[in-house]
Amino acid sequence: MFEQLKEIMATKFQLAPADIQPESTLKDLELDSLDVVELSLVLEKEFDIKITDDELAEAQQVGRIVELIQSRSATV
Amino acid sequence: MAADLIAVTGLGLVSPAGIGAPANWERVCAGEPTAERDPLLAGNPVDISCRVPDFHPAELLGARRARRFDRFTQLALVAAREAVVDARLDPGAWDGARVAVVFGCTQGGVATLEEQHRVLVDEAPTRVSPHLLPMELSNMVAGALSIELGAGGPSMAVATACASGTSAIGVARDLLALGRCDIAITGGSEAMITPLVMAGFAQMGALSSRTDDPKGASRPFDVDRDGFVAGEGAGVLVLERSSDARARRARTRALVAGFGASADAHHVTAPDPDGRGCERAIRAALADAGAAPDEVDHVNAHGTSTPLNDVTEARVLRRVFGERPLVTSTKGVTGHCLGAAGAVEAVLTVLAIEHGLVPPTANLVQLDPKIEVDVAVEPVPRRIDLALSNSFGFGGQNAVLAVRAA
Numbered sequence: 361m362f363e364q365l366k367e368i369m370a371t372k373f374q375l376a377p378a379d380i381q382p383e384s385t386l387k388d389l390e391l392d393s394l395d396v397v398e399l400s401l402v403l404e405k406e407f408d409i410k411i412t413d414d415e416l417a418e419a420q421q422v423g424r425i426v427e428l429i430q431s432r433s434a435t436v
Numbered sequence: 437m438a439a440d441l442i443a444v445t446g447l448g449l450v451s452p453a454g455i456g457a458p459a460n461w462e463r464v465c466a467g468e469p470t471a472e473r474d475p476l477l478a479g480n481p482v483d484i485s486c487r488v489p490d491f492h493p494a495e496l497l498g499a500r501r502a503r504r505f506d507r508f509t510q511l512a513l514v515a516a517r518e519a520v521v522d523a524r525l526d527p528g529a530w531d532g533a534r535v536a537v538v539f540g541c542t543q544g545g546v547a548t549l550e551e552q553h554r555v556l557v558d559e560a561p562t563r564v565s566p567h568l569l570p571m572e573l574s575n576m577v578a579g580a581l582s583i584e585l586g587a588g589g590p591s592m593a594v595a596t597a598c599a600s601g602t603s604a605i606g607v608a609r610d611l612l613a614l615g616r617c618d619i620a621i622t623g624g625s626e627a628m629i630t631p632l633v634m635a636g637f638a639q640m641g642a643l644s645s646r647t648d649d650p651k652g653a654s655r656p657f658d659v660d661r662d663g664f665v666a667g668e669g670a671g672v673l674v675l676e677r678s679s680d681a682r683a684r685r686a687r688t689r690a691l692v693a694g695f696g697a698s699a700d701a702h703h704v705t706a707p708d709p710d711g712r713g714c715e716r717a718i719r720a721a722l723a724d725a726g727a728a729p730d731e732v733d734h735v736n737a738h739g740t741s742t743p744l745n746d747v748t749e750a751r752v753l754r755r756v757f758g759e760r761p762l763v764t765s766t767k768g769v770t771g772h773c774l775g776a777a778g779a780v781e782a783v784l785t786v787l788a789i790e791h792g793l794v795p796p797t798a799n800l801v802q803l804d805p806k807i808e809v810d811v812a813v814e815p816v817p818r819r820i821d822l823a824l825s826n827s828f829g830f831g832g833q834n835a836v837l838a839v840r841a842a
Contacts (some may be wrong), residue, residue: 374499390500397566406561
């Protein structure tokens with residue numbers, strides 16, 4: 361799942377894949393509030409799960425976002 | 437009268453004739469048209485356009501930055517960078533609060549708007565990009581440049597349709613003359629060659645329908661002209677008060693001597709057949725420059741290649757100037773860059789003055805007999821002390837710049 365998220369983020373935001381680590385924060389990756397909304401839309405499209413931009417911003421770390429995705433996917 | 441002389445100290449240009457002012461000048465002087473069949477317009481009745489060749493935003497601006505901007509802003513960022521470097525200014529060192537950004541633009545990010553409209557219709561409103569508004573608002577070109585350059589002075593977009601670029605330069609000139617800023621980054625940018633916009637222009641009958649001969653389609657002042665070819669691009673000028681430019685030993689490439697603006701107050705798209713509005717703008721620019729008509733050596737005409745514009749404009753030029761100034765329309769090469777046209781042509785006018793060379797009107801094979809002005813058909817060496825750059829927009833909005841040799 362981490363690898364999948366990494367690939368989505370790298371493509372969507374034109375990030376260097378190496379910069380995306382489980383401990384990287386959205387702030388480290390220089391994603392602003394609009395990018396976080398965009399991330400929420402991409403996750404909905406790719407995984408068919410709803411995680412709001414506020415939840416993503418609160419999670420901050422890529423690793424914790426992976427956990428969020430996994431927990432949401434499991435409950436569907 | 438202009439309160440103070442305003443110096444042009446930097447130029448930047450991205451147009452269908454190339455990336456960078458020198459490349460543009462070479463192509464424009466070669467009189468080589470840029471119009472081509474446009475695969476992105478496949479299915480449109482008119483599927484030809486003039487696009488900026490080899491413009492790769494990710495390479496020029498970095499992939500991360502490029503994706504946040506619509507093409508009209510990307511074009512402006514590249515042209516502005518060239519202009520600021522050309523002016524030997526350092527945005528890291530200047531007093532940003534005294535730097536203004538004034539940009540002309542007609543449609544803003546219309547390609548982004550159309551793309552997201554498809555998302556709205558085909559998917560759902562909740563799938564529309566949160567970047568839609570920051571990408572498509574027409575003032576964002578000025579906003580993005582202010583951010584990019586750390587320019588915290590007045591920042592705005594000016595819209596007068598196809599006169600926008602010229603109007604913006606006029607507004608910037610006035611801000612400098614009034615002391616509202618010390619440096620102005622000004623010009624125009626446009627990237628509105630989309631299927632929807634082009635369908636609209638085609639339905640009006642404004643476009644050349646010479647789709648089987650794209651290179652010959654934009655033919656200003658020629659008897660066989662039948663409409664314009666849409667172009668895109670961005671032209672940028674760095675303006676400063678002459679006294680400031682001298683104090684920092686900047687190279688003054690030319691002087692913005694005067695600006696005139698007017699409205700036809702006649703019809704939304706058709707020019708006033710007598711051209712009284714255009715004439716008022718020309719005479720206002722001359723008065724502002726403190727110049728008489730017989731001092732004008734060269735006119736970079738609006739010259740869109742539409743039957744109506746060219747004959748009306750030529751009639752006005754004949755009435756105001758007689759036969760003296762050598763007229764050209766660089767749109768034969770670049771096509772009509774719409775809201776950027778005035779800025780593209782202001783840059784070319786400065787280059788014409790510097791080189792002492794009037795560029796040719798491409799595709800002018802047989803002058804329309806109703807046109808009684810001297811039009812350059814090949815590059816003509818000529819000393820140019822004073823030149824005009826004309827722009828006329830839908831809405832009957834006219835803007836004219838008077839540019840003097842430094």
